[in-house]
Amino acid sequence: MITTEHLYKSFDNKEVLDDISVVFEQGKTNLIIGQSGSGKTVLLKCLVGLHPIDKGAILYDDVCFNTLSAKDRQQMRRHVGMIFQGGALLDSSTVRENVKLPLDMFTDRSEKEKIERVNFCLKRVNLENVNDLYPSELSGGMVKRVAIARAIVLNPKYLFCDEPNSGLDPMTSVVIDNLIKEITEEYNMTTIINTHDMNSVMEIGEKVIFIHKGRKWWEGTKYDILDSDNPELNAFVFASAMAKRSKECGNKNL
Amino acid sequence: MIKFLTFFGRYFILMRRVLSKPDKWYIFRNRVSFEMEALGLNSIGIAAIISIFMGAVVALQMAINLESPFIPRMLIGYATREIMILEFSSTVVALILAGKVGSNIASEIGTMRITEQIDALEIMGINSANYLILPKIIATVLFFPFLAIMSTIIGCFGGYFIAWVTGIMNPVDYVDGLMLDFKSTSIIYSLVKIAVFAFLITSISGMYGYYAHGNSLEVGRASTKAVVVSSIAILAFDLILTQLILI
Numbered sequence: 001m002i003t004t005e006h007l008y009k010s011f012d013n014k015e016v017l018d019d020i021s022v023v024f025e026q027g028k029t030n031l032i033i034g035q036s037g038s039g040k041t042v043l044l045k046c047l048v049g050l051h052p053i054d055k056g057a058i059l060y061d062d063v064c065f066n067t068l069s070a071k072d073r074q075q076m077r078r079h080v081g082m083i084f085q086g087g088a089l090l091d092s093s094t095v096r097e098n099v100k101l102p103l104d105m106f107t108d109r110s111e112k113e114k115i116e117r118v119n120f121c122l123k124r125v126n127l128e129n130v131n132d133l134y135p136s137e138l139s140g141g142m143v144k145r146v147a148i149a150r151a152i153v154l155n156p157k158y159l160f161c162d163e164p165n166s167g168l169d170p171m172t173s174v175v176i177d178n179l180i181k182e183i184t185e186e187y188n189m190t191t192i193i194n195t196h197d198m199n200s201v202m203e204i205g206e207k208v209i210f211i212h213k214g215r216k217w218w219e220g221t222k223y224d225i226l227d228s229d230n231p232e233l234n235a236f237v238f239a240s241a242m243a244k245r246s247k248e249c250g251n252k253n254l
Numbered sequence: 255m256i257k258f259l260t261f262f263g264r265y266f267i268l269m270r271r272v273l274s275k276p277d278k279w280y281i282f283r284n285r286v287s288f289e290m291e292a293l294g295l296n297s298i299g300i301a302a303i304i305s306i307f308m309g310a311v312v313a314l315q316m317a318i319n320l321e322s323p324f325i326p327r328m329l330i331g332y333a334t335r336e337i338m339i340l341e342f343s344s345t346v347v348a349l350i351l352a353g354k355v356g357s358n359i360a361s362e363i364g365t366m367r368i369t370e371q372i373d374a375l376e377i378m379g380i381n382s383a384n385y386l387i388l389p390k391i392i393a394t395v396l397f398f399p400f401l402a403i404m405s406t407i408i409g410c411f412g413g414y415f416i417a418w419v420t421g422i423m424n425p426v427d428y429v430d431g432l433m434l435d436f437k438s439t440s441i442i443y444s445l446v447k448i449a450v451f452a453f454l455i456t457s458i459s460g461m462y463g464y465y466a467h468g469n470s471l472e473v474g475r476a477s478t479k480a481v482v483v484s485s486i487a488i489l490a491f492d493l494i495l496t497q498l499i500l501i
Binding site for chain 2: 048050074075076077078080081082084085086088089090091101102104105106160
């Protein structure tokens with residue numbers, strides 16, 4: 001479980017996050033949604049420590065992450081997996097080397113054991129026979145899968161995903177969403193996903209936090225979203241023509 | 255002034271992270287060998303081509319300007335060798351490598367920064383500055399002295415070649431000059447200089463890449479700044495080291 005308490009963050013005196021208090025639950029897919037520029041990515045980067053926060057607290061279970069020393073934070077990050085928007089695979093390394101890197105750096109397993117683990121993780125994300133390919137030789141969906149494999153190779157307790165579906169077609173997006181959900185349940189991880197894709201919300205949104213103008217505007221489940229009378233949330237959710245049409249038709253099974 | 259201080263502040267903060275103990279020594283060794291090939295072996299060609307031409311030009315200039323019955327012709331070989339050892343093989347080669355290797359490092363690390371690869375390393379719990387920059391520093395500091403030695407030898411050969419081809423001087427006199435009054439301290443001075451220059455090129459370029467942000471235009475700017483600042487640092491340290499070692 002990850003908890004934020006009264007989180008504030010600003011850049012050049014411009015408030016980007018304003019008093020965010022949220023509980024991200026373990027074993028569930030926690031989604032942060034909001035318009036571009038609403039502060040979702042800053043919130044995610046604050047949660048993993050890539051941006052220092054101005055005020056407040058970030059608790060990883062009972063440990064206050066933002067007050068840890070640099071060394072302790074580095075140790076804590078070994079329990080963290082993250083999937084970046086573009087995959088962030090190392091360009092000069094093959095798929096195998098990318099997935100194996102955390103094992104090389106932080107375990108004393110034999111080379112054979114490491115290769116077995118890499119193959120297991122790649123198989124888990126439905127990728128085979130790509131071990132010797134470079135990231136530039138993979139499709140967008142495959143890059144995301146390799147990123148997922150790399151994120152779970154050390155059995156993390158916390159998984160962060162920054163717009164895992166960006167740039168993917170709707171069918172591949174569903175596959176990636178379901179994969180993240182399955183892995184979350186399988187490893188009982190605390191998963192936090194940053195997205196503005198409403199299909200993902202309706203697919204895997206076990207807990208949804210709506211960020212608007214840097215503030216937590218709304219919180220609930222995917223089932224609560226359609227019944228919400230929050231005008232900003234409704235404007236966001238029913239922004240697309242298809243969603244509007246569905247609403248007009250009274251079809252709540254989007 | 256503030257920019258100047260900010261630069262030094264950022265540089266020393268980064269160097270503190272870079273010059274820490276690597277997480278895994280065998281990975282570090284592998285990365286050093288990889289970088290030796292990428293930054294060192296791949297620079298042999300350009301260093302060799304420039305050295306042979308510069309050696310030839312220096313010998314020609316000496317032959318033209320030392321045209322006097324009171325000056326022995328063998329001094330042309332002596333002067334060529336001294337210029338190659340003292341300045342060309344260390345300082346000029348370093349300036350050329352600042353362009354080639356410096357821009358390569360800054361753009362590689364800068365691209366890794368803007369595509370979030372460095373963030374990914376940090377999230378994994380890896381000291382990204384140490385993982386990416388230290389192997390490059392060690393590889394260049396170890397390899398560039400070999401380039402300097404190679405450059406001196408090839409440059410002297412360039413002078414011999416031009417003497418033989420143009421007949422502007424007797425090649426035997428040239429070789430006698432090459433062997434005249436040889437001081438090993440000159441070689442040590444040259445090797446110390448290029449090792450320091452290698453550190454400056456790699457660390458400064460690494461810093462500009464590491465702190466790059468924004469888009470590909472910013473990476474291009476970081477790369478250009480890395481070359482300019484590395485070149486200025488090389489010239490400044492050339493002066494400092496000459497004062498410290500030779501005088």
